[in-house]
Amino acid sequence: MKEIPDPPDWIRGITVRQPWATCILAGKDVENRPKPWSWRGWVLLHAGKKMESAVLRDPLVARAIRDRQLHLGAVIGVARITGCHQDDGPELCSPWAQRGAHHLVLADVQELALPVPADGAVGPWRPTQDLAGQVLLQLPHLRPPKP
Numbered sequence: 001m002k003e004i005p006d007p008p009d010w011i012r013g014i015t016v017r018q019p020w021a022t023c024i025l026a027g028k029d030v031e032n033r034p035k036p037w038s039w040r041g042w043v044l045l046h047a048g049k050k051m052e053s054a055v056l057r058d059p060l061v062a063r064a065i066r067d068r069q070l071h072l073g074a075v076i077g078v079a080r081i082t083g084c085h086q087d088d089g090p091e092l093c094s095p096w097a098q099r100g101a102h103h104l105v106l107a108d109v110q111e112l113a114l115p116v117p118a119d120g121a122v123g124p125w126r127p128t129q130d131l132a133g134q135v136l137l138q139l140p141h142l143r144p145p146k147p
Contacts, residue, residue: 009144010041010042010144010145011041011042011043011044011127011132011144012039012041012042012043012044012124012125012126012127013043013044013046013075013118013120013121013124013125013126013127013131014031014043014044014045014046014079014081014104014120014124014125015046015047015048015120015121015122015125016031016045016046016047016048017047017048017050017051017052018047018048018050018051018052018070018071018072019051019052019055019056019061019064019065019070020052020055021045021046021047021048021071021076022047022064022065022068022069022070022071022076023061023064023065023096024045024077024079024106024109025045025068025076025077025109025111026064026065026068027064027109028064028094028096028106029094029096029105029106029107030093030094030096030097030103030104030105030106031103031104031106032096032097032098032101032102032103032104033084033101033102033103033104034101034102035102036084036086036102037081037084037102037104037123037124038084039081039124040081040082040083041080041081041145042078042079042080042142043078043079043080043081043124044075044077044078044118044127044131044132044135045075045076045077045078045079045109046074046075046076046118046120047070047071047072047073047074047075047076047115048072048073048120049072049073050072051070051072060095060096071115073117073118073119073120074115074116074117074118075112075115075116075118075131075134075135076111076112076115077109077110077111077112078108078109078110078112078135078139078142079106079107079108079109079110080106080107080108081104081105081106082105082106082107083104083105084102084103084104084105085102085103085105086100086101086102086103087099087103093105110139110142112135112138112139113138114138116131116134116135118131
């Protein structure tokens with residue numbers, strides 16, 4: 001296998017509780033956070049080890065997760081963070097956006113065929129070389145940007 005450049009230089013991880021992580025795979029285009037993030041670029045989408053069961057009855061969530069497995073404690077995909085903002089006006093940027101939250105704008109979401117068990121962290125975290133390598137085996141076209 002070709003040597004992968006040090007992942008911390010070009011990719012981070014984001015831990016998202018279920019069912020929200022699976023909703024991102026199904027088209028949720030923003031991730032709500034209490035604080036703004038400066039990181040822009042690729043993130044490993046890590047499903048946290050906890051489930052927010054109360055939101056499973058929300059119609060938007062229920063439609064998104066229908067017939068999908070809700071993995072816990074694993075990287076289930078990748079996404080690209082292209083921006084972070086708060087909506088000031090009466091209109092929110094997405095049906096998924098929460099008022100008062102900072103909205104991480106997500107693009108180029110790709111689901112892994114085989115979830116990769118991993119521990120996550122709060123905030124943008126640095127994956128190990130091994131974890132990034134396991135993910136990139138499933139997404140060989142995903143590579144660090146050229147300098």
